[in-house]
Amino acid sequence: MKVLIAIDSFKGSLSSLKASEAITKGIKEVDPNMETVALPLADGGEGTVEALVAATNGSIITTTVTGPLGGSVEANYGILGNQNTAVIEVAEACGLPLVPISHRNPAITTTYGVGELISDAVNKGCRDFIIGLGGSATNDAGVGMLQALGYRFLDEDYQEIGYGGIELMKLGHIDSSKVRPDLKESSFRIACDVHNPLYGPNGAAYVFGPQKGASSEMVEELDQGLKHFAAIVHKETGINFQHIAGAGAAGGLGAAFAGFLNSNMQSGIDLVLEVIRLAEQLKDVDLVITGEGKLDGQTSMGKAPVGVAAKASEQGIPVIALAGGTTKEAEVLNTLGVTSYFSIVNGPVSLEEAMRPENAYYNLKTSASQLLRLIKAFY
Missing domain, CATH: 3.90.1510.10 (Glycerate kinase, domain 2)
Known part of the structure; x- marks a missing residue:
């Protein structure tokens, strides 16, 4: 199984590089031999x-x-x-x-x-x-x-x-x-x-x-x-x-x-995806993991996760999106190439606590690990 990680930064918490690292570590905890490719991501703004x-x-x-x-x-x-x-x-x-x-x-x-x-x-x-x-x-x-x-x-x-x-x-x-x-x-x-x-x-x-x-x-x-x-x-x-x-x-x-x-x-996002050659990088990929700090109505309006999901869905590749938080408006993402999306926060916590880099890193790593355990059970 080959997993491509293309995730935007969690602004105020984790850079795209650190978020990619956390997900990679979570996957490797499940299967050290699983092939992963990390593509740091941004949408033309900060990062x-x-x-x-x-x-x-x-x-x-x-x-x-x-x-x-x-x-x-x-x-x-x-x-x-x-x-x-x-x-x-x-x-x-x-x-x-x-x-x-x-x-x-x-x-x-x-x-x-x-x-x-x-x-x-x-x-x-x-x-x-x-x-x-x-x-x-x-x-x-x-x-x-x-x-x-x-x-x-x-x-x-x-x-x-x-x-x-x-x-x-x-x-x-x-x-x-x-x-x-x-x-x-x-x-x-x-x-x-x-x-x-x-x-x-x-x-x-x-x-x-x-x-x-x-x-x-x-x-x-x-x-x-x-x-x-x-x-x-x-x-x-x-x-x-x-x-x-x-x-x-x-x-x-x-x-x-x-x-x-x-x-x-x-x-x-179109410009960034062109530069990192996402379409080429998707060859032979079985799963894509994307996301950003918050998945909401704004995400569907040209943000990075939707750009990634659109390219992946063209090749029939399932896409999981992870975020610090999600809103009801994020449901539209399921019509835009995102197979499923999840919040990495597992219980009541203040925004300040959730955004602490060490907490966001741990939650992102753990979420990736648990999702891969579930996927491997059926793969």
Whole structure:
């Protein structure tokens, strides 16, 4: 019997790597000779770098970049095993956790560090990029990132504008004469699971601005800035951002990638499964174990376990999903390729206790062990 383990992280408890390790140990307790293959998993958000680096025998790179408030921060990105593909989570350089709650202000935060991560990877020979959008503290339409790559954003007097979303209203001209020429040789695949436009009631400022520290008055100002930015870009390049689904992702970074870096936006899980070659890895597999921290109604909307189950069901392979908790809404998973799903928590316990890494690890290992004992009895 061959078991493939492709499980997402249990956020706040276990990384995908540790969750895979726990399940593997549980299986080996039942049968030390059982063949197991572990594929660390993510859906394009947090943990994507770690998962793809592990799956391809790549390496983690740590470098110092400009943080969202302008100071220096240490950020990680990955270079995959082919030595040509860099995988970057934008939150490493401009993420909300990098800004103390009392200092959160998307009017001034910048994505400059994201551009510095891209430049560092280009300098190391990478020309293929996988970018995970999400979790940003910014609303600058990716202008900071583009500034780091050589684009110049100028006011009506041809002076460079500053950092942050509030500066977008000053934009009058765009100069691309100093852009890194090697970017023309580079391709960008964007893991993006939101479809918000750049501006308007469903745009970056109105939908995501408040959680980044914007007041209602600031939201209106930021939205006007995004609208003005889009108008200038349309006038100078012919690009219409408002027709690009996902342009409002990560405070408008989606627009910058789509409009200036000729990027291809994809579902996060589809992109990850493509990179780890899940379809090929499923050959000769008898059982798939997947899961995440919580299985609920959101899981069915493009999350990792459903992506795995869909690929496995195409080949008629049964799928077990494990989670810290499940809800009634998870029942739909049985129609999406998940054969059966289980909570690994066996009794009344506080959320804090359940999420302790040592407890989550033990419960995941034990659940895998008990399930395999039952399966072997009939296999």
